[in-house]
Amino acid sequence: MTSSAACCDLILFGALGDLARRKLLPAMYQLEKSGLLHADARIIGVARDSLTDAAFKQQVLESLQQFMTKDPVDEEIWQRFVGKLQYCEIDLSDLSAYDALAKVAPLTKGRTPISYFATPPALFPLICDGLARVGLNQQPSRVVLEKPLGHDFKSSQKINNHVAQHFDESQIYRIDHYLGKETVLNLLALRFANSIFADHWSHNTIDHIQITAAEQVGVEGRWSYYDDAGQLRDMVQNHLLQVLSLIAMEPPSRLDTECIREEKLKVLRSLRPITDRNVDEDTVRGQYTKGFVGDKTAPGYLEEKGARQDSNTETFVALKTHIDNWRWSGVPFYLRTGKRMPQKRTEVVITFKRQPHNIFHETVAQLPPNRLIIRLQPDEGVEIQMMNKVPGLGKKMQLKPTTLDLSFYETFEDKRIADAYERLLLEAMQGNQYLFVSRDEVEYAWRWIDGIRAAWEQVAEGPRSYQAGTWGPSASVTLLAQDGREWDDDA
Ligand SMILES: NC(=O)C1=CN([C@@H]2O[C@H](COP(=O)(O)OP(=O)(O)OC[C@H]3O[C@@H](n4cnc5c(N)ncnc54)[C@H](OP(=O)(O)O)[C@@H]3O)[C@@H](O)[C@H]2O)C=CC1
Numbered sequence: 001m002t003s004s005a006a007c008c009d010l011i012l013f014g015a016l017g018d019l020a021r022r023k024l025l026p027a028m029y030q031l032e033k034s035g036l037l038h039a040d041a042r043i044i045g046v047a048r049d050s051l052t053d054a055a056f057k058q059q060v061l062e063s064l065q066q067f068m069t070k071d072p073v074d075e076e077i078w079q080r081f082v083g084k085l086q087y088c089e090i091d092l093s094d095l096s097a098y099d100a101l102a103k104v105a106p107l108t109k110g111r112t113p114i115s116y117f118a119t120p121p122a123l124f125p126l127i128c129d130g131l132a133r134v135g136l137n138q139q140p141s142r143v144v145l146e147k148p149l150g151h152d153f154k155s156s157q158k159i160n161n162h163v164a165q166h167f168d169e170s171q172i173y174r175i176d177h178y179l180g181k182e183t184v185l186n187l188l189a190l191r192f193a194n195s196i197f198a199d200h201w202s203h204n205t206i207d208h209i210q211i212t213a214a215e216q217v218g219v220e221g222r223w224s225y226y227d228d229a230g231q232l233r234d235m236v237q238n239h240l241l242q243v244l245s246l247i248a249m250e251p252p253s254r255l256d257t258e259c260i261r262e263e264k265l266k267v268l269r270s271l272r273p274i275t276d277r278n279v280d281e282d283t284v285r286g287q288y289t290k291g292f293v294g295d296k297t298a299p300g301y302l303e304e305k306g307a308r309q310d311s312n313t314e315t316f317v318a319l320k321t322h323i324d325n326w327r328w329s330g331v332p333f334y335l336r337t338g339k340r341m342p343q344k345r346t347e348v349v350i351t352f353k354r355q356p357h358n359i360f361h362e363t364v365a366q367l368p369p370n371r372l373i374i375r376l377q378p379d380e381g382v383e384i385q386m387m388n389k390v391p392g393l394g395k396k397m398q399l400k401p402t403t404l405d406l407s408f409y410e411t412f413e414d415k416r417i418a419d420a421y422e423r424l425l426l427e428a429m430q431g432n433q434y435l436f437v438s439r440d441e442v443e444y445a446w447r448w449i450d451g452i453r454a455a456w457e458q459v460a461e462g463p464r465s466y467q468a469g470t471w472g473p474s475a476s477v478t479l480l481a482q483d484g485r486e487w488d489d490d491a
Pocket residue numbers: 013014015016017018019020046047048049090091092093117118119120121123146147148
């Protein structure tokens with residue numbers, strides 16, 4: 001998988017922004033460090049500040065020093081990396097300004113231009129027009145689009161239509177950074193390289209599935225973006241639905257873009273709609289109030305910097321859904337995500353059906369179900385909960401719930417877990433789209449999310465309050481309790 005990439009011109013739009021400084025430039029440096037950037041590759045930072053190449057290089061160095069705290073910049077690697085950096089000043093809303101880019105990075109045989117849009121999405125159509133004006137939309141050029149791709153189905157369709165005027169779908173790489181996480185990729189290995197799971201992955205053996213993405217952070221100074229989005233758009237539409245698709249899809253016949261996307265799309269198309277008829281019963285939304293996260297006080301959502309006092313944006317969502325197909329008939333999927341939760345925890349919990357008959361009833365009233373817990377982050381690993389006999393000569397056999405725990409850090413201790421953006425940049429440079437989201441996937445996901453939002457608008461009650469540092473409103477517990485189940489943290 002990790003062969004060195006072709007010779008690329010990485011054109012980084014928004015090169016002085018937060019995402020570029022915090023994630024993309026460190027990821028590019030790490031690729032250089034791993035020897036995965038082509039010796040003649042170039043990284044062309046584009047922004048509207050008037051900077052010399054030298055000043056840009058200095059800013060990049062400062063960003064690496066600021067954000068790669070666990071892995072200080074190595075002088076020898078920096079010297080290789082800095083030689084690849086260049087700066088190009090453009091006001092992206094001025095079409096004629098793109099001529100400057102064509103001078104720095106003209107379409108040249110043997111070099112693949114990859115334009116990474118790390119700017120506000122409102123600029124995406126303008127950047128596409130600008131690239132087309134100077135021929136940087138022609139094959140083999142590629143574009144990498146950051147989220148959010150729209151606000152709803154209609155707006156995402158508008159962006160996609162505009163991009164499609166200049167680029168073929170095979171040139172478009174839509175980022176969902178969860179698809180670049182090692183543990184998310186490992187879902188494919190777990191499911192399709194292990195017969196114990198592959199053969200027990202359906203309504204026949206599985207009782208229900210939980211997907212949790214709990215965050216400790218709040219809005220982190222992004223009030224105006226976040227308040228417009230809310231947790232449903234910010235986390236469920238993309239990351240949680242992508243994880244759900246990988247968990248629920250049929251085995252793809254090959255590990256390639258077309259087969260994987262096809263299977264994920266079928267899942268998204270089979271999601272049972274949530275409408276005004278079941279929205280009250282099947283969804284819970286919340287908004288955090290002041291509290292404690294860890295040992296620090298955390299302000300309420302309405303006390304965050306820049307907050308609008310009458311906002312009823314949700315910072316927590318829990319919902320129950322079904323995938324209406326043969327494999328998953330009758331198996332509920334519970335999704336939950338929120339800001340200012342007690343811990344950062346992203347995990348998938350597969351709860352298997354209970355044994356039909358208990359021969360140990362004298363010692364255990366009810367046998368607990370087996371669970372497979374896939375810890376996506378942090379403390380990446382896989383855990384199987386099962387019953388075992390307690391050693392001893394007593395007359396009655398004592399049973400105990402036990403755990404088989406595989407920690408990635410211990411098992412693969414000599415391996416570094418790469419950041420998601422490293423993997424995604426590398427795949428884009430290699431021309432592999434299987435970890436990027438297709439237009440159809442984005443649009444089906446939006447349609448389902450739009451249905452929930454529309455249903456929320458029909459009901460009188462807004463988000464319920466929950467204290468920062470808790471697992472969300474108590475109604476989230478009830479969502480499962482009404483089905484006789486509980487969230488993994490309560491189990
Ligand atoms: N930050 C993050 O962690 C994440 C961000 N994203 C997405 O990535 C994108 C970028 O986010 P982020 O880096 O946080 O945003 P920032 O506002 O920090 O950076 C945006 C960049 O775009 C540049 N820009 C804006 N307008 C123009 C213009 N007219 N001409 C030239 N350059 C312009 C800005 O330059 P200037 O400094 O001159 O304004 C800046 O370099 C957004 O779509 C965001 O939603 C997605 C996931 C995570």
